[in-house]
Every structure is written in C-alpha cells, then in structure tokens.
Amino acid sequence: MSQQQQQHIVVIGAGVIGLSCALHLQSAGYAVTIVARDLPAPFETICLSPRSHINYASPWAGAHNRWVPPTPSGDGAREHAMAVATYARMAALAAAEPAGAATGITFMKGIEYLEAPPAEYLALTPERAVGELGMPAFRLLAPSEFPDERVVWGCEYDTWCVNPMVYCCFLLRRFVWGGGRVVRRELKALAEVYALDLGLSGGEKGRIDAAVNASGVGFGDDDKVFITRGQTCVVANSCAATVTRQNADGSWTFSVPRNFDGGTVIGGTKEPDNWDADPSPQVRESLLRSFTATHPAILGESGELRVLQDIVGRRPTRRGGPRIEGEIIPGGGFVMHAYGLGGRGFELSWGVAQGVLDGVQRHLKAHQAKL
Ligand SMILES: Cc1cc2nc3c(=O)[nH]c(=O)nc-3n(C[C@H](O)[C@H](O)[C@H](O)COP(=O)(O)OP(=O)(O)OC[C@H]3O[C@@H](n4cnc5c(N)ncnc54)[C@H](O)[C@@H]3O)c2cc1C
Structure with a gap:
C-alpha cells in the first residue's frame, strides 16, 4: 500500500459537494470517511418530512447547469x-x-x-x-x-440536468462500493472532527490527516x-x-x-x-x-x-462566492473548506472537488516535508 493510500481524509457533509469531494479524494488514492447529519435518500421519502431536511440543500435543487458567462472584468x-x-x-x-x-x-x-x-x-x-x-x-x-x-x-x-437524489444516491453508492466509510453524526463544532472516534481499528480513534468542510453553510463562524x-x-x-x-x-x-x-x-x-x-x-x-x-x-x-x-x-x-481554501484550525488540524455554493452546487461540484483535492495534496506535501 502506498504512503498516499494510507492517508485518511474525513469529509464533513453528504450533499452534492461532500459526495463529489469524497469520491474525487478516494479516486486519488486516499482512505475517505464521510461524516454527515443528512444523507441522500429517495426524494419521495425525504418529502415525507420536508421540514426536518430543510437545511440539507441538495434534495431541493433542480438541478441544471445554466452557463453563467464571466463579466468583462473577469468576475465569475x-x-x-x-x-x-x-x-x-x-x-x-x-x-x-x-x-x-x-x-x-x-x-x-x-x-x-x-x-x-x-x-x-x-x-x-x-x-x-x-x-x-x-x-x-x-x-x-x-x-x-x-x-x-x-x-x-x-x-x-x-x-x-440531474435528478438530484438519484444522482446523489449514485455518488454515495459508488463511494461505498469503492471502500468509503459513512458515519451519520452531527458535529457541534468544526474542531470536533479531529476528536471523532471513528472506530477505525477496534474502537480506537482513527488517525485523520486532513478534513474537508462541505457542510453547506459552514459552522456559524463566517459572517x-x-x-x-x-x-x-x-x-x-x-x-x-x-x-x-x-x-x-x-x-x-x-x-x-x-x-x-x-x-x-x-x-x-x-x-x-x-x-x-x-x-x-x-x-x-x-x-x-x-x-x-x-x-x-x-x-x-x-x-x-x-x-x-x-x-x-x-x-x-456566501457573499464573494464559495469558500474553497485550506485552514489550520485551533488544535492544529488542517481543514479544506468547500461551502457556500449558493444556487450552483451541482453545476460547480466537480470543479470544487478538484480544488479540494489540490488543497489537500498541497497541505499533505508541505506537512510531510516538515517531518
Ligand atoms: C430551490 C433550489 C433550486 C436549486 N437549483 C439548483 C440548480 O439547478 N443547479 C445547481 O447547481 N444548484 C441548485 N441549487 C443549489 C444546490 O442545491 C446547492 O448549491 C447544493 O445542494 C449545496 O450542496 P452542499 O453539499 O454544499 O450542501 P448541502 O446539500 O446542504 O449538504 C450539506 C451536508 O453537510 C451536512 N452537515 C451540515 N452541518 C453539519 C454538522 N454540523 N455536522 C454534520 N454534518 C453536517 C448536512 O447534513 C449535509 O449532509 C438549488 C437550490 C435550491 C434550494
């Protein structure tokens, strides 16, 4: 097993962004665990209690790709x-x-x-x-x-266009089929991700090399x-x-x-x-x-x-566009943020996943160089 395959990334979130990032990281050779409060399910069952899933954006999307041309000054x-x-x-x-x-x-x-x-x-x-x-x-x-x-x-x-929950269930299924792990859990704070007991080896806390914050709106600390x-x-x-x-x-x-x-x-x-x-x-x-x-x-x-x-x-x-950047959080853990996609989460999803992979690889390379 290569050094890269042994590295473990936790992705917070199982909306279209978390799922795309998780699959993309998995394809690049990382061991990946998804931790999320809400998971994809058939739209017909999600609609049985829409209020309890209202903060899970992905089921409610269209979802189509509508091309948005950049402005003459390059915005967008x-x-x-x-x-x-x-x-x-x-x-x-x-x-x-x-x-x-x-x-x-x-x-x-x-x-x-x-x-x-x-x-x-x-x-x-x-x-x-x-x-x-x-x-x-x-x-x-x-x-x-x-x-x-x-x-x-x-x-x-x-x-x-995609049928959002057919598509998200497909992503989840492919992720699990590829060896990915899924844990249904609500985190109270971003830093909690590094304290999770994921039961990776006989109940011991698993090592986490990097985390991805694909929680949709973040953790309340971004005004x-x-x-x-x-x-x-x-x-x-x-x-x-x-x-x-x-x-x-x-x-x-x-x-x-x-x-x-x-x-x-x-x-x-x-x-x-x-x-x-x-x-x-x-x-x-x-x-x-x-x-x-x-x-x-x-x-x-x-x-x-x-x-x-x-x-x-x-x-x-998110004003100013989605946040796709890395951060060392209090406690020393590395988090790659991928949230604030507004009305474009599906249409930007694989581009976001590539940005997340680049950021994680940059961090892990720099971290290894220090060891
Ligand atoms: C009416 C409507 C129409 C839309 N149409 C389109 C469209 O046509 N095309 C398009 O591209 N986009 C569309 N969108 C936007 C799209 O739905 C969102 O951009 C996208 O779903 C965001 O995905 P996400 O993964 O970032 O967030 P979400 O889907 O909200 O997923 C967030 C994930 O993080 C988890 N999570 C959050 N907080 C915590 C926590 N504390 N602990 C653990 N887990 C947590 C959640 O449980 C969930 O799994 C539409 C949205 C709406 C509402």
Whole structure:
C-alpha cells in the first residue's frame, strides 16, 4: 500500500459537494470517511418530512447547469472554470452509463430568455461562447424565436440536468462500493472532527490527516454566509429542454426536467435571508402561470399541469462566492473548506472537488516535508 493510500481524509457533509469531494479524494488514492447529519435518500421519502431536511440543500435543487458567462472584468471566471470542469465530468459519467438510469443525468438543450441582458450576455458571440468559454453548441436565438416582445435576448446551448437524489444516491453508492466509510453524526463544532472516534481499528480513534468542510453553510463562524430561500414546484409534465427566463424586475421563471420519474421542477424564487419553511400557494400559482406563458409546450397533450410537490429549500450562499481554501484550525488540524455554493452546487461540484483535492495534496506535501 502506498504512503498516499494510507492517508485518511474525513469529509464533513453528504450533499452534492461532500459526495463529489469524497469520491474525487478516494479516486486519488486516499482512505475517505464521510461524516454527515443528512444523507441522500429517495426524494419521495425525504418529502415525507420536508421540514426536518430543510437545511440539507441538495434534495431541493433542480438541478441544471445554466452557463453563467464571466463579466468583462473577469468576475465569475473561477466559477465558470468549475462549471466547465463539471460539464466534462458529467459527460464522462453519463457516457459510462449510457442508459443514464443509475446516474440520474440527462443531457439536453438549455434555452435562455432575457428581458434586460447585462453586458456579459450582449458580448456573447458563438465564437466566444463555444471557443473561449466552452459552452457547447451555443446559438443566439432570432427574435422570432422569443416567447413575447418583453424578451430582447435569447440563446440555446447543450447542457445537463440531474435528478438530484438519484444522482446523489449514485455518488454515495459508488463511494461505498469503492471502500468509503459513512458515519451519520452531527458535529457541534468544526474542531470536533479531529476528536471523532471513528472506530477505525477496534474502537480506537482513527488517525485523520486532513478534513474537508462541505457542510453547506459552514459552522456559524463566517459572517459572509446567508441562506437564499427558493420556492419551486415539481410537476409530472415532461419538458424537452431546461428553459430559463430572467425578467426585467429581477424575478426568474425556469424549468428543470429531473426525468427518471422525477417530473419537472418549475421555479422559482430567490429570497435572501427568508427562513420561511412553508410553501405559499399564491407563489406556486404565479410560478406555474409565468412558466406556462413563456413555454406553453410544458402543458403537453393534456393541456394542464399535474402538480406533484411544492418545494422550499435554502441555498447555502456566501457573499464573494464559495469558500474553497485550506485552514489550520485551533488544535492544529488542517481543514479544506468547500461551502457556500449558493444556487450552483451541482453545476460547480466537480470543479470544487478538484480544488479540494489540490488543497489537500498541497497541505499533505508541505506537512510531510516538515517531518
Ligand atoms: C430551490 C433550489 C433550486 C436549486 N437549483 C439548483 C440548480 O439547478 N443547479 C445547481 O447547481 N444548484 C441548485 N441549487 C443549489 C444546490 O442545491 C446547492 O448549491 C447544493 O445542494 C449545496 O450542496 P452542499 O453539499 O454544499 O450542501 P448541502 O446539500 O446542504 O449538504 C450539506 C451536508 O453537510 C451536512 N452537515 C451540515 N452541518 C453539519 C454538522 N454540523 N455536522 C454534520 N454534518 C453536517 C448536512 O447534513 C449535509 O449532509 C438549488 C437550490 C435550491 C434550494
């Protein structure tokens, strides 16, 4: 067994970020244990008690990849690179499982309509989008393809959607199959990770070489973190594309086909610091009406929407973007932070996992050099 294989990493969290990091670290040869309060389960059972899982963001996501071009000054370039890395990994996972059923991934068209496009959208030519930014099959829509006259800019491209809990269960299953360990536990503080008795050898405390903080919102010690409430609605209707409309008043209208008997998510709201856990029937009506007006094809032959489930979720958001950096915490343990992904956890997940692997390897190399 190589020196690297003997090193043990504990990942806190089993949302899409913790699972992706755990699998990526495992593939690089580390022994990995996931410690988490919430674990993936079929969406249908999570919905039996939505309030008890409301702080677990991953089940409530769409989840689609919507390309977000960096601004002319370069803002968002780091996140865009992570989205490109994630797209490539999703394509590889889907190709390895052609039926797709195991992974929950579907590739399809993404369609966007904007009423008030910012400069970075207006600057998108097919050459820049495809060649420089890696947005496959990008095409500007002609005005005749817009749904109404309030839309002034539109595009389509190739992208992916996942059924979040099918996908997260797949990641968990693959991790365990690869020898990963899973412990259901809530930590009261980050430093507790280094005091865990993981029972690795006859009940003795296992050695931990590094930890990953993929807890979604962190441990309450980062004043840049806040939640963004999202209300959406799952309908049984299928939708051939993931369609997003950005309205001039800042509101959003979108569809995210989950497939695999998961219906289509119609959304949605983005409400910073709103902790209300209950869906509003009025908001549901307005979301369904707005989306149907933009994309009547969702109604299909039946001519109506069949509602399956209202969703309220909390996006773990962070001013300035996600925190992906290493830190020596009080007590001397090393923690690689990977939290605050906001509304983009799925679409950036494999890029985050690569950043975490790089940070862990850097730390362990520097640590070994000191010994
Ligand atoms: C309505 C809605 C729609 C969305 N749509 C999309 C989309 O289309 N595309 C997209 O990319 N993203 C989307 N998102 C965002 C996405 O859901 C999040 O970015 C993502 O789920 C964050 O994943 P995470 O692993 O960081 O956090 P989480 O999924 O919240 O997981 C955190 C993990 O840490 C564990 N944990 C936390 N604290 C502790 C503790 N003290 N001790 C032990 N364990 C702990 C939890 O139990 C859990 O296992 C959407 C979100 C919402 C709400």
